[in-house]
Amino acid sequence: MEYKTGYVSLVGKANAGKSTLINALIGEKVAIVSPKPQTTRNNILGIITKEYHQIVFVDTPGIHVSKNALDKYMMKNVRSAIGGSDIVVYLIDGSKKLTDDEIAYVDNLVKKENPVIVAITKIDVTKYEKVYPMLARLSEIKGIKEIIPLSSLKKRNLDVLENAILKLLPVSEQKNFLFAEDEYTDKSLRFMVAEAVREKALYLYDEEIPHGIAIEVVRFEEGEKLVEIDIDITCERDSHKSILIGKHGFKLKELGEQARHDMETLLNKKVMLKLFVKTKKNWRNRPNDISNVGYNGEE
Ligand SMILES: Nc1nc2c(ncn2[C@@H]2O[C@H](COP(=O)(O)OP(=O)(O)O)[C@@H](O)[C@H]2O)c(=O)[nH]1
Ligand SMILES: [Mg+2]
Numbered sequence: 001m002e003y004k005t006g007y008v009s010l011v012g013k014a015n016a017g018k019s020t021l022i023n024a025l026i027g028e029k030v031a032i033v034s035p036k037p038q039t040t041r042n043n044i045l046g047i048i049t050k051e052y053h054q055i056v057f058v059d060t061p062g063i064h065v066s067k068n069a070l071d072k073y074m075m076k077n078v079r080s081a082i083g084g085s086d087i088v089v090y091l092i093d094g095s096k097k098l099t100d101d102e103i104a105y106v107d108n109l110v111k112k113e114n115p116v117i118v119a120i121t122k123i124d125v126t127k128y129e130k131v132y133p134m135l136a137r138l139s140e141i142k143g144i145k146e147i148i149p150l151s152s153l154k155k156r157n158l159d160v161l162e163n164a165i166l167k168l169l170p171v172s173e174q175k176n177f178l179f180a181e182d183e184y185t186d187k188s189l190r191f192m193v194a195e196a197v198r199e200k201a202l203y204l205y206d207e208e209i210p211h212g213i214a215i216e217v218v219r220f221e222e223g224e225k226l227v228e229i230d231i232d233i234t235c236e237r238d239s240h241k242s243i244l245i246g247k248h249g250f251k252l253k254e255l256g257e258q259a260r261h262d263m264e265t266l267l268n269k270k271v272m273l274k275l276f277v278k279t280k281k282n283w284r285n286r287p288n289d290i291s292n293v294g295y296n297g298e299e
Helices: 018-026 069-083 100-111 128-138 158-168 189-204 238-245 247-267 287-292
Strands: 003-012 044-049 053-059 087-093 116-121 146-149 214-222 226-235 270-279
Touching: 003 018, 003 069, 018 044, 018 053, 018 158, 053 158, 069 287, 087 100, 087 158, 100 116, 100 128, 116 128, 116 158, 128 146, 146 158, 189 214, 189 226, 189 247, 226 238, 226 247, 238 247, 238 270, 247 270
Parallel strands: 003 053, 003 087, 087 116, 116 146, 226 270
Antiparallel strands: 044 053, 214 226
């Protein structure tokens, strides 16, 4: 028998739709999604296992220019995902204009060793007139394996992408899958509950607040019917702390309620959630601090 397995990294600008695509492919919420840039901070794996193949997708933070230690940590994650993968899927937002620097980025990516597939996303909200010039420009880049327009929300062409990947995945005679057959992500439940808080914060507050917070699970105790979770939210300024908490604590309560709802779906149990807000000046600029709040920022 012939088996196929390997890593496929999903790379592209912020908001291109990487996290939504990984969730649609896996059929579970492995990565949080929001309309704001820099929602994803870590590389997150999403795993599809079928009888004869296992595809390990790597969701990455969006490509952008680094401004601080947290940015550098995120960009290092993108480079290591590309370096460690068998195939790169580069996502381009089909509802936006294709820029020259993006063309240059793809051109450069194709010159490296991994085979590159380009996915044009969000075709449910764009027009053929817009996508066609993109296809024309991209087809001038020699070496792209496939260019696939798709929609994660409407589940269009996801099977086409999966088949294109299967054609390029390394083949082996033995079934040397990388993960257990029932695993769909590499992330722990602790990580996923912390991410639930970050996702809700991205929707509830103005951009600068969620971008400046770190979330850390300080207690996670799972009983038979109830999970007790305590979470520290670290922000950069006392003014942000008051915004996070809100008048009479209403805002934090709302955040807790929304996050708890997702946690209960994830854990399939009742959750008792406590949120604590702390201030740590400029934690995003200090490699030591970013690792102290859960990001492994040191080389
Ligand atoms: N209409 C539409 N919106 C999408 C699609 N995929 C992603 N989005 C939206 O685009 C925004 C950014 O998505 P996200 O997956 O977080 O992008 P990422 O930064 O590349 O991970 C979110 O508001 C998504 O709901 C799609 O197929 N169709
Ligand atoms: Mg993302």
